[in-house]
Amino acid sequence: MLSRYHPVVxxxxxxxxxxxxxxxxxxxxxxxxxxxxxxxxxPRLAKALTQVGLARANSNSFTHRGELRKAKRIVVxxxxxxxxxxxxxxLALGRLASVVEQVAMLQNQGREMMIVTSGAxxxxxxxxxxxxxxxxSVRQALHSGQxxxxxxxxxxxxxxxxxxxxxxxxxxxxxxxxxxxxxCTAQVLVTNLDFHDDQKRRNLNSTxxxxxxxxxxxxxxxxxxxxPPPEPNSDLQGVNVISIKDNDSLAARLAVEMKADLLIALxxxxxxxxSPPGTxxxxxxxxxxxxxxxxxxxxxKSRVGIGGMEAKVKAALWALQGGTSVVIANGTHPKVTxxxxxxxxxxxKVGTFFSEVKPAGPTVEQQTEMARNSGRTLAAxxxxxxxxxxxxxxxxxxEKKEEILAANKMDMDLAVNAGQLSSALLNRLSxxxxxxxxxxxxxxxxxxxxxxxxGRVLRRTRVAHNLELEQITVPIGVLLVIFEARPxxxxxxxxxxxxxxxxxxxxxxxxxxxxxxxxxxLTQEALDIHWVKEAVQLVSTREEVEDLCRLDExxxxxxxxxxxxxxxxxxxxxxxxxVLGHSEGICHVYIDSEAAIDKxxxxxxxxxxxxxxxxNAMETLLVHRDILKTPLFDQIIxxxxxxxxxxxxxxxxxxxxxxxxxxxxSLRTEYGDxxxxxxxxxxxxxxIDHIHRYGSSHTDVIVTENEDxxxxxxxxxxxxxxxxxxxxRFADGYRFGLGAEVGISTARIHARGPVGLEGLLxxxxxxxxxxxxxxxxxxxGTMEYLHENLPVTxxxxxxxxxxxxx
Numbered sequence: 001m002l003s004r005y006h007p008v009v010x011x012x013x014x015x016x017x018x019x020x021x022x023x024x025x026x027x028x029x030x031x032x033x034x035x036x037x038x039x040x041x042x043p044r045l046a047k048a049l050t051q052v053g054l055a056r057a058n059s060n061s062f063t064h065r066g067e068l069r070k071a072k073r074i075v076v077x078x079x080x081x082x083x084x085x086x087x088x089x090x091l092a093l094g095r096l097a098s099v100v101e102q103v104a105m106l107q108n109q110g111r112e113m114m115i116v117t118s119g120a121x122x123x124x125x126x127x128x129x130x131x132x133x134x135x136x137s138v139r140q141a142l143h144s145g146q147x148x149x150x151x152x153x154x155x156x157x158x159x160x161x162x163x164x165x166x167x168x169x170x171x172x173x174x175x176x177x178x179x180x181x182x183x184c185t186a187q188v189l190v191t192n193l194d195f196h197d198d199q200k201r202r203n204l205n206s207t208x209x210x211x212x213x214x215x216x217x218x219x220x221x222x223x224x225x226x227x228p229p230p231e232p233n234s235d236l237q238g239v240n241v242i243s244i245k246d247n248d249s250l251a252a253r254l255a256v257e258m259k260a261d262l263l264i265a266l267x268x269x270x271x272x273x274x275s276p277p278g279t280x281x282x283x284x285x286x287x288x289x290x291x292x293x294x295x296x297x298x299x300x301k302s303r304v305g306i307g308g309m310e311a312k313v314k315a316a317l318w319a320l321q322g323g324t325s326v327v328i329a330n331g332t333h334p335k336v337t338x339x340x341x342x343x344x345x346x347x348x349k350v351g352t353f354f355s356e357v358k359p360a361g362p363t364v365e366q367q368t369e370m371a372r373n374s375g376r377t378l379a380a381x382x383x384x385x386x387x388x389x390x391x392x393x394x395x396x397x398x399e400k401k402e403e404i405l406a407a408n409k410m411d412m413d414l415a416v417n418a419g420q421l422s423s424a425l426l427n428r429l430s431x432x433x434x435x436x437x438x439x440x441x442x443x444x445x446x447x448x449x450x451x452x453x454x455g456r457v458l459r460r461t462r463v464a465h466n467l468e469l470e471q472i473t474v475p476i477g478v479l480l481v482i483f484e485a486r487p488x489x490x491x492x493x494x495x496x497x498x499x500x501x502x503x504x505x506x507x508x509x510x511x512x513x514x515x516x517x518x519x520x521x522l523t524q525e526a527l528d529i530h531w532v533k534e535a536v537q538l539v540s541t542r543e544e545v546e547d548l549c550r551l552d553e554x555x556x557x558x559x560x561x562x563x564x565x566x567x568x569x570x571x572x573x574x575x576x577x578x579v580l581g582h583s584e585g586i587c588h589v590y591i592d593s594e595a596a597i598d599k600x601x602x603x604x605x606x607x608x609x610x611x612x613x614x615x616n617a618m619e620t621l622l623v624h625r626d627i628l629k630t631p632l633f634d635q636i637i638x639x640x641x642x643x644x645x646x647x648x649x650x651x652x653x654x655x656x657x658x659x660x661x662x663x664x665x666s667l668r669t670e671y672g673d674x675x676x677x678x679x680x681x682x683x684x685x686x687x688i689d690h691i692h693r694y695g696s697s698h699t700d701v702i703v704t705e706n707e708d709x710x711x712x713x714x715x716x717x718x719x720x721x722x723x724x725x726x727x728x729r730f731a732d733g734y735r736f737g738l739g740a741e742v743g744i745s746t747a748r749i750h751a752r753g754p755v756g757l758e759g760l761l762x763x764x765x766x767x768x769x770x771x772x773x774x775x776x777x778x779x780x781g782t783m784e785y786l787h788e789n790l791p792v793t794x795x796x797x798x799x800x801x802x803x804x805x806x
Contacts, residue, residue, distance in 0.1 A: 071261040077251035081268035082331035083119035102341040104181035116251040124166025163224030189223040252315035256322030266331025271352030326354040349547035367537040374534035375503025387447040393526035394443035407514040424613030429485040450499035460790035475501035477556035484562035487515035492740035500760040552576030582746040584696040585615030592704030593626040606727040616731040650679030699731040720753040
């Protein structure tokens with residue numbers, strides 16, 4: 001595991017570490033014994049290799065989670081509930097092992113790790129109970145003269161005695177665990193006096209600094225064997241339960257004293273809630289600001305420990321004021337990857353992050369709540385009112401095109417100067433007057449289609465006398481659309497969301513930040529004509545995609561628009577939210593032996609060259625073997641070369657050529673550029689088999705004049721879109737007459753192919769009765785089921801205002 005972070009460790013795993021260290025020792029005049037190399041040189045060398053990138057720019061706390069990756073000196077506070085078992089007698093070894101693994105991993109990245117731990121009392125309690133029970137059983141056996149042991153009770157154990165008995169065992173356990181990761185530890189016991197006395201505080205600081213310099217992990221705990229005992233059971237429920245001294249204030253004071261960059265306080269709750277956890281409407285606070293403490297209510301304390309959440313918040317705010325960032329999180333049931341400490345350091349949204357700087361705008365959770373509330377109002381509007389909003393947005397795209405294009409030019413200039421986007425992505429990023437006009441036309445199509453979308457009756461059934469059932473269309477709820485460098489996506493998906501009555505969170509790529517901003521402002525201006533401005537929200541904070549995908553209680557559907565890698569990442573991260581889309585667009589065009597020359601050239605050119613970056617562009621050209629070495633095939637090759645398309649040869653095609661193009665590395669490749677693969681098949685059935693094996697079920701085409709062959713291809717091929725004598729580029733919501741699309745889905749349920757308005761709707765059942773009960777239909781009841789299908793009638797929509805304005 002460590003080899004992921006250190007070339008030196010990787011070398012050790014391959015038997016090269018000894019040789020490497022010997023060479024370094026000879027050049028630097030260092031000790032050359034293997035033991036000295038491993039215990040002295042290796043930790044310092046590994047630390048030096050990675051230390052440079054972790055230096056802090058200033059002593060202030062971090063302002064957002066993304067900066068936590070820069071944290072160099074980290075204090076991890078392990079609460080009593082994290083370290084101890086549920087019975088509060090003994091340690092939770094599995095959790096402790098996970099903590100040790102994560103701390104060692106971060107230490108070996110070049111960070112300076114310190115642990116403030118509880119657990120000595122629990123460990124000592126386990127040992128003392130065992131000894132007491134053992135001695136009682138021996139005495140009973142001696143007095144009774146028989147082996148039968150009666151019920152025995154364990155006296156209340158004093159906390160300081162337990163701590164004295166448990167400290168050595170706890171430290172021995174830490175040492176044994178850290179040794180597995182070649183990490184050295186040292187125990188430091190402190191009391192309050194060590195911080196109140198200046199000389200003792202300086203001594204403590206000096207000791208810890210020296211341990212960190214030597215790449216040793218200090219493990220700090222209050223010396224519970226000598227501290228005054230807490231009030232008996234003041235923080236716990238039940239009988240014979242020992243109060244375990246909590247280390248919240250110790251961790252905070254230590255973090256500030258040692259100028260730590262980050263304090264991670266682990267307990268048995270997910271973080272800080274706006275009301276006591278477990279109560280109705282209690283919500284986890286993602287970011288907590290110093291001015292917010294008056295607006296929250298604290299609940300009961302942990303099952304162990306004497307601090308409680310209020311003490312944790314006070315300690316966290318004290319540390320924050322001292323320049324140390326703080327995260328309070330759950331160390332007992334981590335919900336992200338199972339590695340809560342490393343997740344926090346990587347900037348993932350775990351627990352509650354304390355920040356001194358409050359952003360001007362709302363959090364993404366607040367945006368989602370605003371969108372949902374406004375979206376419900378949007379869904380309740382009359383269809384013609386939603387159509388008016390969309391038409392107004394279409395008009396604004398034309399009226400404000402100069403402002404839109406100016407913002408887009410800023411994005412283009414920044415992208416070109418950065419030099420990080422391919423030509424295909426630059427094409428997607430670029431807007432033009434023609435693109436804006438096409439967008440406006442598409443939006444007006446959506447406005448017309450929206451008239452019979454929400455509330456449309458799909459089925460009517462007379463269940464019984466005066467008992468009628470309807471199935472009607474309703475919005476899905478809150479949509480999250482994540483798109484990369486394609487600003488034209490924002491007005492399209494906004495219009496579809498408005499038409500279907502859905503709330504929308506739009507997360508655009510940073511490459512199009514300026515364009516997205518003005519397009520979102522225009523969208524909200526259009527929404528405001530019917531007072532539903534907040535129904536469409538643009539997420540412009542530093543939220544990671546993974547964090548958005550975990551809002552499963554707030555978001556109902558995720559729609560990714562971008563690269564296959566983006567879609568795969570979202571599908572992997574979205575555990576509890578459905579994802580609509582496709583990860584790849586590996587589209588095929590099959591040229592049958594009975595294809596017409598003029599159609600072949602037109603379709604192949606358009607499928608590959610019209611817009612190579614599109615997901616519906618041809619990536620593989622399948623050619624019937626009979627076409628090889630014919631004028632038709634020569635014309636195809638000449639056309640592709642004229643269009644500057646780079647050709648990759650499939651295995652079978654390459655075997656037919658003396659001098660072939662570069663052989664394809666994989667037949668399952670989406671090029672997204674002026675490149676394609678050519679492969680040879682012996683029949684239409686073989687073409688189908690090839691597409692099923694290597695395709696992505698997106699869009700596939702047959703070019704032939706044989707109607708029977710075409711129909712068999714259309715029926716047997718299992719793809720979202722299957723075409724006959726048509727370019728693959730027709731797989732598009734606008735070209736299908738859907739007005740626009742939120743994406744193309746290759747899923748098997750809900751929606752497939754270009755997903756327009758219909759794909760953003762679900763249904764609900766409406767039952768109208770007159771005092772009916774289920775008992776009325778029992779054997780003793782007086783009613784019977786009819787289940788008669790009734791005709792479905794729809795209300796006639798009114799004309800949309802300004803639907804044809806330019």
